[in-house]
Structure formats: C-alpha cells, structure tokens
Amino acid sequence: MRKRWMFTAVGAVAGGAIAYLLKDEENRTRVADKAKSLKDNYVQKSDLPVEEAGKPEVSNLENADMVSEGSQFGVQYYNELTEKEREILEKSNS
Incomplete structure (x- = not known):
C-alpha cells in the first residue's frame, strides 16, 4: 500500500x-x-540487418534459400518495418 x-x-x-x-x-x-x-x-x-531480409535474392544466399523454400518471415518483417518508417516520416512532414 x-x-x-x-x-x-x-x-x-x-x-x-x-x-x-x-x-x-x-x-x-x-x-x-x-x-x-x-x-x-x-x-x-534501425535499417541494419533488416534491409537484407527484404531483399533475399541480392546479398544473402541463406535468405534466398529460405524464401525459395517458402519462408516469407523476413520479407513480411521488412515490409512492416518500412511501412512503419514511412508512416513516421509522413507524420513528421505534416
């Protein structure tokens, strides 16, 4: 109390x-x-390793293999993060 x-x-x-x-x-x-x-x-x-998750075919063969097997976690996470960043930038510009 x-x-x-x-x-x-x-x-x-x-x-x-x-x-x-x-x-x-x-x-x-x-x-x-x-x-x-x-x-x-x-x-x-905040864009350190997440940038690679959204572009698996470019830099990391391990990510490319996972996406080719059907894993979309990295791509979805990247898309969600970039959408949040875009919303923050739009709010700060308004």
Whole structure:
C-alpha cells in the first residue's frame, strides 16, 4: 500500500516538474527538436540487418534459400518495418 502511494507521489512531482519546465515556448521547442533528432537517429540506425531480409535474392544466399523454400518471415518483417518508417516520416512532414 505504501509503495503505491509513494509511486503516485513521485509521479505527481515528476509531472509537475515537467509541466513547470515546459511552460515556456523556448523550452518546448528545444525538447521537441531534441526528440525529433533522437527519432531521426533511431530510424536511420534501425535499417541494419533488416534491409537484407527484404531483399533475399541480392546479398544473402541463406535468405534466398529460405524464401525459395517458402519462408516469407523476413520479407513480411521488412515490409512492416518500412511501412512503419514511412508512416513516421509522413507524420513528421505534416
């Protein structure tokens, strides 16, 4: 019971501190710019091995063999990830 009240109190204090710090337009734009740069860095770094999964015939013979045997997991995963990235970019451009 005490833990719940303690977490509630900490959450209320943190929420109040965030609200106080973000009341200025300059602070809000600074935080928004930082969040956007972090998101852009994450989207750029997320394409490491997934790019190969969507193009099995090009770079990895193991993937090409799996797809030729009927496995579509890598291709579906690649398509879902690129669709999510496309949606994120469209939202940020609007």
